[in-house]
Amino acid sequence: MLLSRNIRLAVSSLRSSKWRSYLTMLGIIIGVASVVVTVSIGEGVKKQVVKQINELGPELITVRPGTTVQRDENGNIVGVNLLAGINPGSFSEKEWTAITETSGVQSTSPLNVVSGVPRYQDKTMPNSIVVGTTDNFAALIGQELDYGAFFSDNDKNENTVVIGKRVADELFGELAPIGKSIQVRGHTLIVKGIFKQFPSTPLVASNDYNSTIFMPYEVSKKVSSGQVQIYQILAKAKDEKTANSAAANIRSNLTKLHGGEEDFTVLKQDENLAVVSNMLNLLTAFIAGVAAISLLVGGIGVMNIMLVLVSERTREIGVRKAVGATNKQILTQFLVESSVLCVVGGLLGIILSVIANYLIRVFTDLQPVITIPIILISVGIALIVGIIFGTTPAVIAARKDPIESLRYE
Amino acid sequence: MPVIELKDVSKLYGFGDATTVALDEVNFSVEKGEFVAIMGPSGSGKSTLLNIIGLLDKPTHGTYDLGGRRVERMRANRRSKIRRDTIGFIFQSFNLLPRLNVLENVALPLAYKGKTQTKRLKQAGAILEEVGLADREYFMPKQLSGGQTQRVAIARALVNNPKIIIADEPTGNLDSASSLVIMELLDKIHRDGNTILMVTHNPELTKYASRVVFMHDGSIVADEMSKFGEIPGFIKRRMYSVKIKTQEDKLKGVSAVMKAIPDKNTKNDDSSNKKQKKPIKKYKRKNKAKK
Numbered sequence: 152m153l154l155s156r157n158i159r160l161a162v163s164s165l166r167s168s169k170w171r172s173y174l175t176m177l178g179i180i181i182g183v184a185s186v187v188v189t190v191s192i193g194e195g196v197k198k199q200v201v202k203q204i205n206e207l208g209p210e211l212i213t214v215r216p217g218t219t220v221q222r223d224e225n226g227n228i229v230g231v232n233l234l235a236g237i238n239p240g241s242f243s244e245k246e247w248t249a250i251t252e253t254s255g256v257q258s259t260s261p262l263n264v265v266s267g268v269p270r271y272q273d274k275t276m277p278n279s280i281v282v283g284t285t286d287n288f289a290a291l292i293g294q295e296l297d298y299g300a301f302f303s304d305n306d307k308n309e310n311t312v313v314i315g316k317r318v319a320d321e322l323f324g325e326l327a328p329i330g331k332s333i334q335v336r337g338h339t340l341i342v343k344g345i346f347k348q349f350p351s352t353p354l355v356a357s358n359d360y361n362s363t364i365f366m367p368y369e370v371s372k373k374v375s376s377g378q379v380q381i382y383q384i385l386a387k388a389k390d391e392k393t394a395n396s397a398a399a400n401i402r403s404n405l406t407k408l409h410g411g412e413e414d415f416t417v418l419k420q421d422e423n424l425a426v427v428s429n430m431l432n433l434l435t436a437f438i439a440g441v442a443a444i445s446l447l448v449g450g451i452g453v454m455n456i457m458l459v460l461v462s463e464r465t466r467e468i469g470v471r472k473a474v475g476a477t478n479k480q481i482l483t484q485f486l487v488e489s490s491v492l493c494v495v496g497g498l499l500g501i502i503l504s505v506i507a508n509y510l511i512r513v514f515t516d517l518q519p520v521i522t523i524p525i526i527l528i529s530v531g532i533a534l535i536v537g538i539i540f541g542t543t544p545a546v547i548a549a550r551k552d553p554i555e556s557l558r559y560e
Numbered sequence: 561m562p563v564i565e566l567k568d569v570s571k572l573y574g575f576g577d578a579t580t581v582a583l584d585e586v587n588f589s590v591e592k593g594e595f596v597a598i599m600g601p602s603g604s605g606k607s608t609l610l611n612i613i614g615l616l617d618k619p620t621h622g623t624y625d626l627g628g629r630r631v632e633r634m635r636a637n638r639r640s641k642i643r644r645d646t647i648g649f650i651f652q653s654f655n656l657l658p659r660l661n662v663l664e665n666v667a668l669p670l671a672y673k674g675k676t677q678t679k680r681l682k683q684a685g686a687i688l689e690e691v692g693l694a695d696r697e698y699f700m701p702k703q704l705s706g707g708q709t710q711r712v713a714i715a716r717a718l719v720n721n722p723k724i725i726i727a728d729e730p731t732g733n734l735d736s737a738s739s740l741v742i743m744e745l746l747d748k749i750h751r752d753g754n755t756i757l758m759v760t761h762n763p764e765l766t767k768y769a770s771r772v773v774f775m776h777d778g779s780i781v782a783d784e785m786s787k788f789g790e791i792p793g794f795i796k797r798r799m800y801s802v803k804i805k806t807q808e809d810k811l812k813g814v815s816a817v818m819k820a821i822p823d824k825n826t827k828n829d830d831s832s833n834k835k836q837k838k839p840i841k842k843y844k845r846k847n848k849a850k851k
């Protein structure tokens with residue numbers, strides 16, 4: 152009852168000097184908007200990645216060189232090593248064979264990097280990735296083609312390639328450059344198929360298959376003069392149930408192969424998910440933290456204005472005290488006022504972030520998602536800012552001497 | 561039992577050589593239903609006395625019983641609640657809150673009592689009717705004349721059914737016609753059984769009081785019952801010992817002249833009064849303070 156009266160009072164006070172209120176709120180608005188936008192981008196990316204990983208199926212196991220995760224004795228992931236991706240080394244055919252022969256594994260497919268820049272006529276595409284893989288790759292990751300076909304067992308020694316959509320667009324400048332030829336390290340390869348658009352996964356650049364050129368594994372060995380640099384091996388378990396034991400077997404086999412050293416990472420799909428969302432959470436938290444600094448600055452602005460307001464309304468405070476307001480009631484009045492200022496700022500910030508997110512959706516690949524918890528938390532944060540930065544002015548107001556306040560001009 | 565009972569109440573400001581004695585061991589009690597007018601030259605301690613009685617200020621020394629309760633050492637919180645429940649204030653400068661309308665201003669003391677909005681506004685409306693401003697409920701303070709504003713302030717002071725009403729120069733900012741309206745209103749409130757303490761510089765207004773007190777240098781130097789419609793003799797003597805020189809002075813009543821009374825005059829009058837000891841006592845006190 153008293154609270155609703157205080158809120159009405161606060162609103163009328165803030166309305167009595169609209170411009171000042173808006174300007175004060177600006178800091179809170181921008182602060183809340185930037186926090187909400189960063190968190191919702193993070194949330195959106197996570198959602199895209201989750202969707203993509205789920206599409207691959209629960210029986211898919213990914214093996215990569217380097218230690219990306221820390222595990223406890225039971226094999227549960229306890230930490231993620233963000234820097235592992237920088238120089239992870241690579242596998243050779245030994246590991247591939249070992250994985251293929253592991254019990255519970257049905258089929259495997261390696262990705263062998265070919266270091267070379269593809270060229271079409273006089274155009275090159277330096278940001279593309281050239282890999283060699285087996286004919287079961289497309290089926291393994293469940294990806295369909297827009298044009299042509301993936302290479303089969305028959306053309307495993309043929310100089311053919313299947314390319315991602317962006318390669319078709321950037322290198323050839325057309326949708327379906329089937330039959331056209333590219334040059335890699337002096338070898339000529341004919342385009343046999345073009346993949347459908349892979350769901351884009353921002354922040355996970357190593358997996359950007361849209362900019363990748365795939366050739367048969369044997370051909371890739373030939374092109375890179377016999378050198379093998381496998382940066383990822385996909386293994387498919389017989390079914391979802393055997394995925395766990397298959398992954399465990401791969402781990403123990405490879406550890407044995409590497410002389411007891413676990414310098415590689417075996418991830419089931421659900422773990423892959425955990426790793427990615429862990430990384431994203433860290434990143435989002437960091438950026439949101441930076442954005443929150445503007446909230447702090449906004450809070451200081453609120454405190455400043457509240458101090459001005461308290462001194463402007465000294466006489467009012469005197470009158471209220473004379474008619475019987477207790478110190479606590481005065482304190483509450485001003486605390487509610489600063490909180491209302493911040494919460495209204497927070498709500499406007501959310502509206503601003505909805506607009507910003509819409510623009511981001513239109514102009515970028517990102518799909519930011521605003522969830523109810525994000526809204527509740529950001530309004531909560533705004534409220535906390537209002538209370539924290541409103542306390543000092545409110546205490547000053549509450550402690551004012553009634554006589555001096557009544558005399559104040 | 562008196563509503564208000566002050567015993568040896570002093571109020572000092574400052575330290576050491578800069579000490580001001582605003583109230584000097586004042587003994588003062590007020591019975592229920594009295595209308596006390598307090599007069600005295602500027603700086604004689606009238607406002608200080610009212611502030612202490614109204615629990616806005618604490619005495620430096622002495623005791624204060626309000627309605628049988630010892631209040632002079634109470635904490636701010638309890639003082640606020642006593643103000644809310646038992647005291648109504650009327651100020652010289654009206655002190656309505658500019659952002660609230662007339663009705664909300666009158667209802668303000670009730671808000672701190674935790675009454676519901678509808679009850680508050682109903683009660684405030686009833687009081688407004690009593691002061692003759694029922695048709696101004698939704699006006700903002702700045703849309704009212706001085707006299708109307710003060711009537712709203714009086715309604716606010718009354719809305720809580722206070723034990724005492726404290727008015728420090730309630731007509732100080734008003735012309736004589738509005739002053740008259742306000743005094744008639746206070747008189748009506750007095751006749752309804754309320755206790756009123758009023759400071760005024762206008763001797764004419766003491767006509768309405770049932771008791772007149774004169775202060776000088778922090779002491780009460782005269783204190784007499786007076787009949788309605790009459791100015792007490794000691795006030796008259798002070799009035800006519802000063803000549804009214806200009807037309808303007810005449811219009812203002814004697815208030816401007818009273819303020820200009822030199823100390824000598826009042827002191828001469830003091831000697832004719834019963835309470836002769838006071839000035840000597842004060843002299844001692846000032847010496848004490850200097851030590």
Ligand SMILES: Nc1ncnc2c1ncn2[C@@H]1O[C@H](COP(=O)(O)OP(=O)(O)OP(=O)(O)O)[C@@H](O)[C@H]1O
Nearest residue numbers: 573574580581582601602603604605606607608609
């Ligand atoms: N906060 C204060 N600090 C120091 N001295 C004060 C303070 N308030 C009042 N005084 C002093 O106390 C004395 C009495 O002041 P008070 O306001 O009670 O006078 P008054 O009788 O109401 O005068 P006026 O008729 O001008 O309103 C004065 O000498 C004044 O200077």
Ligand SMILES: [Mg+2]
Nearest residue numbers: 606607608728
């Ligand atoms: Mg005064």
